[in-house]
Amino acid sequence: MNYVVHMMVDNVPVGTYSQEKQTWMWSWFNDSSIEKSKYKFLIVKEFGVKNQYEKLQEGTFPSDEFDGWELTSVCLDFLNGIGAYKVNSDHLDFYMVLTAVEERNSKDVQQFRQKTVDCNQHGYSRPGFVCQHLDCKTVRGFQEAFDTYKGMELAEDDDFQAWCDECEKVRVEHGEWNEESESFAQIKLVCENCYFELKEFNQISNN
Incomplete structure (x- = not known):
């Protein structure tokens, strides 16, 4: 009999090697990466500066896969x-350090899952709440409870919340969120990644 053990892994991005350019880039130097854990390796950079190891202190440099x-x-x-471990994607090798492995049904993982949404497209991520009208097909504006960016830290009681321009008009007419304005909005649950895809589509198209 075969048994499948579901695990969850904590990892920290180290850097990337470009097969085309034959260059290395540290994760802490990569502005395209939103992973906050990447800054854990600034301690490696500091060590490189103190001990004059160029490859540990330069953000990017000519390199090879070794x-x-x-x-x-x-x-x-x-x-x-x-x-x-290493993952390859579009001529880039992504290097990661594993810091923890948890069984899917462990207490820590269960607590994590209670605070996240299991999205069919993006997997587990933090929840967001948007009105029923927002999608990536028709531009409807993007109003938020507060300014947000992907990966930002949230206060314990805060969530990503957004609604379209029409919902904002209804909310203003009623002076607040109430039974009528909430009925018009029909707030739905999405994951953090879906939330920011909606934000990017609607905001860019509005400019």
């Missing part, structure tokens, strides 16, 4: 990681 594993092993030691 550097990727060597630099990842250095980071593995600094974080006391439990392993490392």
Whole structure:
């Protein structure tokens, strides 16, 4: 009999190796990465500065795939990681350090799942709430409870919340969110990634 054990893995991005350009880029130097955990490796950069190791302090430099594993092993030691792995996508090799592995049904994982949404498209991520009218087909404006950006830290009682321009008009007419304005909005649950896809589509098209 075969058993399938579902696990969840915590990882920290180390950096990327470009097969086309043959260059290495540290995750902390990569502005395109929104992973806040990448800054954990600034301690490696500081070590490189103190000990004059150029590859540990320069954000990007000419390299090869062997550097990727060597630099990842250095980071593995600094974080006391439990392993490392590489993922290839579009001529880029992504190097990661594993810091923890949890069984899917463990207490910590269950607590994590209670605070997240299991999206069919994006997997587990934080929840967001949007009105029924928002989609990525028709531009309807994007009003928010407060300014947001992807990956931002939220206060314990805060959520990503947004609604379209028509919902904003109804809300203003009633002076607040009440039974009538909420009935018009018909707020629905989405994941954080879906939320910011909706935001990007509606905001860019409004400019």
